[in-house]
Amino acid sequence: MKEPSARGPVPPLRRAAPWIVAAVLLAGLGVPAVGGAFGHPASIPAIGVARPTNATTVLAINLTDQPRFAPSTLNVSAGTTATFDLVNLGNYSHTFTLLARPNVVLNTSWSPAELDRYVAANGSLANVSLAPGSRATATVTFNASTGFDVFEFVSLVPYQFQAGMYGFVDITSSAPGLLASENTTDSYSFVPNALVANATHFPFNLDVLVTNLGNLGHTFTVSPWTNYSLSPANFTTFFQAHPPLVSVNVPSGAGQTVWANFTVPGPGVYQYICQVPGHFANGMYGFLYVDVAPPPPPAAPSTAIIQGWVLVGSGVLLGVGITLAATTAYMGRFPRPPEPSEPSP
Ligand SMILES: [Cu+2]
Structure with a gap:
């Protein structure tokens, strides 16, 4: 077996070369770690909250002496602010009285006094009196929560409701x-x-x-x-x-x-x-x-460019690398090579 010493002593720097390479590699891992390449924060998911629509619409209704509302059925999108444009085409007074309670159909056999008592007790979203030939508006916001509700409107002039002067506002699903x-x-x-x-x-x-x-x-x-x-x-x-x-x-x-x-x-x-x-x-x-609470929002991202654990890890890597580099440069390598057995001829 050929003795290494047969070729003479290996120069210390050459013996240290593998260690220096290893040290440089370790230090090389530390540098990008310091730069944050391994600690790039994931994008933070935000939460979007739906809000009510803010649409507006105008609905024309004629009031007649038949007595009728024309049209008597209207469709309004939930979340809409509706302006009722009311025109009294007749020679009698009428009212446009939109009931506050949804999904209630009043009984046309009620007396005028019973109807008045109901409205007084349950309220109205709009209550407009129109003299003959007059025009008026009533504005009502149907917020998002009214979707699929139906609101009845009537005339409170005695015996007009009982004679058929009523109608309905359908809050539809087909729009926002x-x-x-x-x-x-x-x-x-x-x-x-x-x-x-x-x-x-x-x-x-x-x-x-x-x-x-x-x-x-x-x-x-x-x-x-x-x-x-x-x-x-x-x-x-x-x-x-x-x-x-x-x-x-x-x-x-x-x-x-x-x-x-x-x-x-x-x-x-x-x-x-x-x-x-x-x-x-x-x-x-x-x-x-x-109608379900979303998961809690993620913690606010750290504003630090370099996070603590990245600094610690890269510090350790750099320290190991520097120690190895310094040691090998000073000592050659471990363990020390055997002394040459005899001088070269
Ligand atoms: Cu896609």
Whole structure:
């Protein structure tokens, strides 16, 4: 076996070379750690809260001596401020008296006194008297919680209600009740990935304005089931069996928007996903919390560029590296090599 000493003593720096390389590698791990490359904080999910719509509408009603309201049935979207534009076409006075209590149909066999007592006891949303030929307006806000309610209106002039002068305002489901905003990104995420909608009546209408912050096309697809987590592997077959509450295509291109208008049948947690292949699997989903408290908001992100554990870890790595480098530069390597047995010839 050839003795190493046969080639003469190895220079100390050459003997130390592997240790120096190892030390540089360790120090190299520490430098990017200090820079935060391994401690990059995840994006913080925000929570979007649905708010009532603020639409306004004008509804024209004629009051006649037949006596009738024309039309006698009106549709108003929940969340709408409605202005009733009232015109008395007749030669008698009439009133437009919109009852405060929803979903009550008054009995036309009541006497005028009984009708007056009911209105006095239960209140009205509007109560306007119109002299013959006059015109007046009444403005009433039907907030989001009135979705699917029906309000009756009557004339309180004696015996007009009993003769058929009444009608109904239907608060419809076909138009906005609550509004929310959602965004899509090219990093396969919904921002926010939690929406909160609080309602007192069900079902109610929720309109979500989805804006594309990136360039990729997406879908906004809401599961019909509550408290059920979809799987990237089975959502296609799931939606074939259980159609989503809504599924809209979010057009590609930054700034593109689309409305997702749908009816929420009841409280619970609804998952929404992007159906574009691969997007859901990459984390493109969120949850709609309906009358359910969302999870507590995440802790505020640290404003420190370098977090404590990153500093400690990188400090240890740098220390080990510096110690090894200094030791090998001074001593060569461990253990010390055997002394040469004999001088070279
Ligand atoms: Cu997508």
